[in-house]
Amino acid sequence: MQSKPIALTILDIVSIIVLGIASYLALVFAPTEAVMGDVQRVFYFHIGTAWVGLVGFVLAAVSGIAYLITKDMRWDRFEVAAVEVSTMFFFITIVLGSIWARPAWNTWWTWDPRLTTAAVTELIYIAYFMLRQGIEDPDKRARFGAVYALLGGLSAPITFMVIRLFRTIHPVVIGNQSAEAQGGFSMTPDMRTAFFFALFAFTIIFIDMMWHRIRLGGLQEKVEQLKLNVSI
Amino acid sequence: METIPDTSGYMIAGFVVSFLTMGLYVLSIYLRNKNLNQDLETLLSLETEQTKKK
Numbered sequence: 001m002q003s004k005p006i007a008l009t010i011l012d013i014v015s016i017i018v019l020g021i022a023s024y025l026a027l028v029f030a031p032t033e034a035v036m037g038d039v040q041r042v043f044y045f046h047i048g049t050a051w052v053g054l055v056g057f058v059l060a061a062v063s064g065i066a067y068l069i070t071k072d073m074r075w076d077r078f079e080v081a082a083v084e085v086s087t088m089f090f091f092i093t094i095v096l097g098s099i100w101a102r103p104a105w106n107t108w109w110t111w112d113p114r115l116t117t118a119a120v121t122e123l124i125y126i127a128y129f130m131l132r133q134g135i136e137d138p139d140k141r142a143r144f145g146a147v148y149a150l151l152g153g154l155s156a157p158i159t160f161m162v163i164r165l166f167r168t169i170h171p172v173v174i175g176n177q178s179a180e181a182q183g184g185f186s187m188t189p190d191m192r193t194a195f196f197f198a199l200f201a202f203t204i205i206f207i208d209m210m211w212h213r214i215r216l217g218g219l220q221e222k223v224e225q226l227k228l229n230v231s232i
Numbered sequence: 233m234e235t236i237p238d239t240s241g242y243m244i245a246g247f248v249v250s251f252l253t254m255g256l257y258v259l260s261i262y263l264r265n266k267n268l269n270q271d272l273e274t275l276l277s278l279e280t281e282q283t284k285k286k
Contacts, residue, residue: 027247032236039239042246049250088257092250099246103239205254212261219268226275230282 008211015208022048022201025194033185039103040185042096044194047173048202050093054156056086056206057125061153064146076142077217078210079149080132085209087125089202094118105169105182113162114170121155128152138224 026044033040060082067075097115098108109115128148135141163170169182173195187195 023247034234034236037237037239039242039246041243042250045246045250085257088253092253095249095253096246099242099249103237103242209257209261212265216261216265216268219265219272223268223271223275226272226279230275230278 008208008215011204011208011211015205018197018201018204022194022198025197030191030194031188033191035185036100036104039100042100043173044198045202046093046096046100047195048198049089049096051199052202052206053086053090053093054160056082056089056210057121057153057156060086060149061156064149064153067142067146068150071139073138073142073221076145077214077221079145080217081210081213083125083128083149085206085213087122087129088209089206090118090122090125094122110169112170113166113168114159117155117159117162121152121159124152124155138221 022044026041030041030044032038060079063075063079063082066072067079097118101110102108128145131148132141132145135144162168163172171182171185173187
């Protein structure tokens with residue numbers, strides 16, 4: 001059995017602590033928004049999870065390039081971890097957005113450019129795992145996965161930029177928003193504290209989960225190799 | 233004076249979904265890790281047996 005590094009145990013503890021603090025800041029410390037009420041508090045987790053989700057998809061694309069150049073399976077493990085953890089976080093982003101939209105826009109979902117690109121991005125990465133499941137040869141699987149992650153990675157900057165380039169009802173927190181945007185608000189200093197801490201907290205949690213997932217990938221590879229040895 | 237709308241139910245739902253999703257993912261990593269370690273032990277003992285027979 002693999003022994004767990006002390007640094008990872010420390011990171012686990014730090015992750016739990018920062019998640020607790022981020023929750024406190026979002027639920028208690030930040031003031032209630034006057035127009036939307038308490039539902040606005042999900043915004044801190046919505047942005048935090050979106051941030052790590054999109055960064056993870058870009059990291060997966062970069063590791064896909066690194067794998068194609070080096071053919072080193074460690075890059076493949078990194079890529080799978082980045083996609084899996086990011087898909088999980090981005091799922092939270094979409095669900096939180098939908099929950100927020102119900103009282104703010106009076107609908108759970110609308111085919112707005114931002115919501116559409118976010119849904120497409122999530123579906124692209126769910127399909128990534130379906131693609132990998134269908135390929136038995138590890139090298140071929142890694143190669144196809146790398147090319148797919150590289151192309152899929154384009155969806156992350158598109159999703160980020162779409163509200164800054166097109167007419168959309170999705171509010172922009174930092175930067176200029178479209179005239180059609182609904183549900184926007186200006187942040188007070190306490191809201192900014194909760195916002196930036198949430199970004200920090202989810203970055204730490206993302207790194208922690210990535211590390212665990214990379215180790216799991218290493219173990220999977222070891223088991224696959226042993227299965228081949230034993231069957232020979 | 234305008235009153236702040238009560239949207240706390242949506243807020244609770246949002247945080248429950250967030251913690252539940254993260255919790256389930258952590259659980260899935262733990263379970264996959266546990267199963268792989270069991271597989272590893274079995275395969276290692278099989279490999280040792282095969283080496284002894286040879």
